[in-house]
Amino acid sequence: MRINSETNYFETYYNSNWFNLTYIGLITATSANATVTYNGNYAIHTFLTSGTFTPTLVPVGGTVEFLVVAGGGGGGSHVGGGGGGGGYLTQTNFSVTTSAYTIVVGGGGPGGSPDARGTNGSNSTFANIIAIGGGGGGTYLGSGIGPGIAGGSGGGAGGTNLTGSATQLGGDGTPGQGNKGGDVGARPSTNTGGGGGGGAGAAATNRGTDHSSKYNGGAGLPSTILGNTYYFSGGGGSGIFSAVPGGDGGTGGGGGGASTAGTAGIGSTTSFNSADNGAVGSGSTGGAGAANSGGGG
DSSP states (O other), rough: EEEEETTEEEEEETTTTTEEEEEEEOOOOEEEEEEEEETTTTEEEEEEEEEEEEEEETTTTTTTEEEEEEEEEOOOOOOOOOOOOOOOOEEEEOOOOOSSSEEEEOOOOOOOOOOOOOOOOOOOOTTTEOOOOOOOOOOOOTOOOOOHHHHHSOOOOOOOOOOOOOOOOOOOOTTTOOOOOOOOOOOOOOOOOOOOOOSSSSSOOTTTTTTSSSSOOOOOOEEEEEEEEEEEEEOOOOOOEEESSOOOOOOOOOOOOOOOSSSSOOSSOOOOOOOOOTTTTTTOOOOOOOOOOOOOO
């Protein structure tokens, strides 16, 4: 018996021939629609569009590490809440076989058009692992659709436009994938704003009755890839009718919210009524529009 250092098989000799018994080398795999980079014995397969991952050689007990991030929710319009970050799932020592695994990369949800909530992001999957798309942000209470929507992380509630109105709730996050969007309390004055979207690493802060300050999206979570740390699934910042800036996008690519004062939150490249989209490929969210359209996830 021997170990073949060229083929990485444990072999036995019988009847004048060598026969493979067990593969003991590294996992090798091919991918459709992925970018593959190498770092020593590690191969990183990065999917920004849907495809397949197919291990071709797997030793006994062979495992991979994965990070799956869903599409972020769109921000709400008209004093809207920030969209929730896409669901974030990661695991080491995930067992694989020599089978083709379908990869689905979920897209971000569109931002709400005037007086509409944002749309949830789409789910992302790897094998039987499903990351839930981020929840859409709510819009102003007078439309009757103020609450944020549940998702991987929940969308923030929309602003209130009725003095003394009930608290509007942010959408719930999915346990193990994300956190809740920010609630918005009753309007005490003419200043009003939405709540930030939840992020994979933190829930958005509740607005309470303070409508004169910006409210930011929840932070995303980090992942170390090839020695570099990246953040994913940040929540979108809230929109606001006020002289203060729109809410900042959460760390991890969340879009900044817009403000009628003409100053956008950090994470946005726009400055007035229409909020920015979340960063591409981050599973993050769009910010919430102040008076026009919310940003997309």
